[in-house]
Amino acid sequence: MSTPHQKLERNGMGFALMILFVASLGGLFEIAPLFTIENTVEEVEGMRPYTPLEVAGRDIYVREGCYACHSQMIRTLRSDVDRYGHYSLAAESMYDHPHQWGSKRTGPDLARVGGKYSDTWHVAHLQNPRDFVEGSVMPGYSFLSETPLNTHPLEGSLIALRRVGVPYTDAQIDTAMVDALRQADPFANYEGDLQDSYGPNVQVRDFDGQPDRVTEMDALVAYLQMLGTLVDFDSFDAEANNR
Amino acid sequence: MKSELDEASGQHTTGHEWDGVKELNTPVPLAFRVSLWLTIAVAVIMWVLYPSWPGVADYLKGTAGYSSRDRVAEAVADRQALRLQQMPEFAALDIYDLAEDPTLEARYAPAISVLYRDNCAACHGRDLKGQTNFPNLTDDHWLWSGDPGEIEYTLQVGINHTSDDTRWAQMPAFGDGMLETEDLLSVVEYVLQISGSEHDAARASVGADVFENNCVGCHNDGGIGGYENGAPSLVDDAWIYGGSRSTLRETLQYGRAGVMPGWQGRLTDEEIKKLALYVLWAGQDGPN
Numbered sequence: 001m002s003t004p005h006q007k008l009e010r011n012g013m014g015f016a017l018m019i020l021f022v023a024s025l026g027g028l029f030e031i032a033p034l035f036t037i038e039n040t041v042e043e044v045e046g047m048r049p050y051t052p053l054e055v056a057g058r059d060i061y062v063r064e065g066c067y068a069c070h071s072q073m074i075r076t077l078r079s080d081v082d083r084y085g086h087y088s089l090a091a092e093s094m095y096d097h098p099h100q101w102g103s104k105r106t107g108p109d110l111a112r113v114g115g116k117y118s119d120t121w122h123v124a125h126l127q128n129p130r131d132f133v134e135g136s137v138m139p140g141y142s143f144l145s146e147t148p149l150n151t152h153p154l155e156g157s158l159i160a161l162r163r164v165g166v167p168y169t170d171a172q173i174d175t176a177m178v179d180a181l182r183q184a185d186p187f188a189n190y191e192g193d194l195q196d197s198y199g200p201n202v203q204v205r206d207f208d209g210q211p212d213r214v215t216e217m218d219a220l221v222a223y224l225q226m227l228g229t230l231v232d233f234d235s236f237d238a239e240a241n242n243r
Numbered sequence: 244m245k246s247e248l249d250e251a252s253g254q255h256t257t258g259h260e261w262d263g264v265k266e267l268n269t270p271v272p273l274a275f276r277v278s279l280w281l282t283i284a285v286a287v288i289m290w291v292l293y294p295s296w297p298g299v300a301d302y303l304k305g306t307a308g309y310s311s312r313d314r315v316a317e318a319v320a321d322r323q324a325l326r327l328q329q330m331p332e333f334a335a336l337d338i339y340d341l342a343e344d345p346t347l348e349a350r351y352a353p354a355i356s357v358l359y360r361d362n363c364a365a366c367h368g369r370d371l372k373g374q375t376n377f378p379n380l381t382d383d384h385w386l387w388s389g390d391p392g393e394i395e396y397t398l399q400v401g402i403n404h405t406s407d408d409t410r411w412a413q414m415p416a417f418g419d420g421m422l423e424t425e426d427l428l429s430v431v432e433y434v435l436q437i438s439g440s441e442h443d444a445a446r447a448s449v450g451a452d453v454f455e456n457n458c459v460g461c462h463n464d465g466g467i468g469g470y471e472n473g474a475p476s477l478v479d480d481a482w483i484y485g486g487s488r489s490t491l492r493e494t495l496q497y498g499r500a501g502v503m504p505g506w507q508g509r510l511t512d513e514e515i516k517k518l519a520l521y522v523l524w525a526g527q528d529g530p531n
């Protein structure tokens with residue numbers, strides 16, 4: 001009298017197990033690819049963990065919600081590559097926790113904005129975007145130039161990032177606070193030390209046009225000027241990494 | 244239990260029963276079921292054709308050989324070829340020959356203005372007239388000369404930018420003990436004098452000596468500017484930062500090093516030539 005369907009329906013344990021199996025499929029499809037992440041992330045030259053000043057800038061970027069209007073993901077579309085440059089690589093966000101790919105472009109993509117403008121321009125544009133771009137809807141952030149950078153959380157930030165896989169060394173964590181202050185101080189004679197510690201593509205200078213102090217503007221502009229500049233595309237093998 | 248006929252509605256039941264409750268079998272219309280199975284079939288075909296399932300060390304690449312990265316590289320190359328076809332001169336000729344062709348401006352200026360607005364207008368303004376900190380490109384007063392090749396080179400490597408071969412143009416900070424405050428204030432009066440502004444004549448004559456000893460090396464005799472080092476002329480009315488007394492004092496006190504980004508790598512060689520020409524055209528049209 002009973003179909004297989006009915007048997008199953010009336011067997012509590014069996015049915016619960018079936019539900020568990022079906023529900024776990026969703027998780028499986030999300031988690032399984034993480035085990036193959038090694039062969040998703042390209043091998044590239046130049047990619048390095050962010051310096052403490054850049055981490056601070058990134059935190060400000062997230063705090064101010066810049067990601068709500070700006071993406072950091074140049075897609076493999078002609079229009080994107082034409083306008084913003086080489087498409088983004090997985091490797092370029094491997095030290096981002098969380099990544100800033102975004103899904104909304106009220107303003108332009110920022111994945112390769114590093115080096116596109118000068119510090120002076122960034123500072124003045126962030127203070128009042130409409131001075132440079134008529135009709136811009138981007139808010140002004142002039143208070144960043146007034147707010148001294150709080151470097152105390154940086155050691156903790158680096159430790160937290162290390163826990164999720166960013167390879168900071170003990171020495172880098174110990175000197176996080178000084179490193180942040182000195183990256184914005186061209187007179188500290190510290191460029192060599194920072195580059196030895198992080199890599200030759202660290203930019204050391206006064207970013208916010210106020211040489212005598214380090215503000216949140218320094219951190220944010222240092223972060224923006226680094227975006228998209230780390231990977232050495234001359235040594236990038238596109239053939240080997242096509243997907 | 245079997246599906247049975249429900250008297251009241253005249254329909255069949257599903258055959259399931261929960262504590263005496265039965266359910267009418269009213270399946271979704273056939274068209275929906277067919278399209279559901281069709282989409283599933285299409286999905287299976289796509290799995291086979293396109294990159295799909297991840298494996299342990301690799302992923303299923305698909306039989307169609309599709310790669311979004313190859314695809315975009317091709318699309319970019321196609322568009323590049325199309326642009327060359329539309330404006331063949333820019334690949335074939337060098338910047339000097341291009342500058343001598345009077346017909347190009349009328350044909351190409353509108354197209355190039357889009358390129359200019361995308362990349363340069365944020366600093367030099369839509370009208371190329373510049374703004375404080377960012378020089379006017381229409382006025383025929385050049386930092387690095389109006390020679391087409393020099394302009395092209397400036398666009399390639401930038402000024403005070405990050406690349407190794409960028410042009411360097413640093414105005415030193417004289418306030419850091421390089422000049423006594425008195426001398427600094429005097430040389431400001433001298434600069435005001437040679438640029439034709441209201442000034443303190445007694446101080447300016449002291450300032451002339453200070454200028455002779457400290458500034459002519461870069462700004463040339465009489466402050467007319469030199470083209471080899473990006474030091475601007477101080478005798479004309481074109482200013483990057485400003486010719487007022489207070490701005491001049493600031494320039495002398497803290498120094499200046501304006502940054503013009505280099506565009507090699509970001510723009511193609513042809514695009515850089517187009518923009519160099521665009522700047523030249525604006526200079527010729529502008530009020531000299």
